[in-house]
Amino acid sequence: MSKSSPYNHDLPALLSLAFSGIIQELHEQLDKLGFEDIRPAHGFLFQRINPDGATGMEIVEHMGITKQAVSQMIDYLEKHGYVARHPHPQDGRGKIVVLTERGWALIRAREAIYAVIEQRWAALIGAERLVQLKSDLDQMIRSTNEGELPPRLRPVW
Template sequence: MPKTPRRHQDDLASLFSLAFSTLNQELHQRLNELGFGDIRPMHGFLFQGLIPDGATAKTLVDLLGISKQAVSQMLDYLEERGYVIRRPHPSDGRGKLVVLTERGWALLKAKESIYSKIENRWGGIIGPDRLNMMRSDLKQIIQSVGEGELKQKLRPVW
């Protein structure tokens, strides 16, 4: 007799996805309340590539795994809204370096504060020890799969 399939809410992939969606929705709701309502989830992945000293568009293409045109459109969008600026590359006369502006850094500071509050609340639900164990367990799994290293690329897969 075939095994009865688990409900999708019970498998790890669905639980990780639902937890991420919950976290992401709350993050963006709070960012909106703080005046950052023009930021979308995809932008967060791009911002990670700009920390701490900026990046070239090619570096962002490689990081995100999307086309040069898509990165260029995102950068145009973020530059128009004051989050990033393109500057001459210090070692490549033809290249540009994309860096965060004061508004971009303020966004990242707000994001970190929001994540901290969410994690503290989650720790209140399951206990801080269990939350730290979960973080440690996830790192261990990722390191095991990644042959001892946490992957440097944090990219969207949707």
């Protein structure tokens, strides 16, 4: 990092830049694979419905946005073939949002892309150091969350 960088090894900024870099690369690769209609915010929704599906209200709670915004996001993803609404198995009036085959293909592509990024990082700093970095981050996150990992990765809107 150059001395003119405004971040100067500020940990929150560096973590944010690392996350942003991963997400940018992920979406560049997804675009190449034909998933150009997916946006970073969609990943937070996929996180909640993968693997068993979720109700609209569960997604609202998970994402911390309005019912209307979640409904619009689900409509968009349904229109593009990533999710489908099915009758809720326990609530005859409710719906559950599930991944379609295209949605699962996206999840598989995402995991493969993440694996390539992680392999590249391991080659850069060493596999042992990457394992230690992940362990250290896990420990730091747990230390601020009563020994647990948060149940969700929630977007900062």
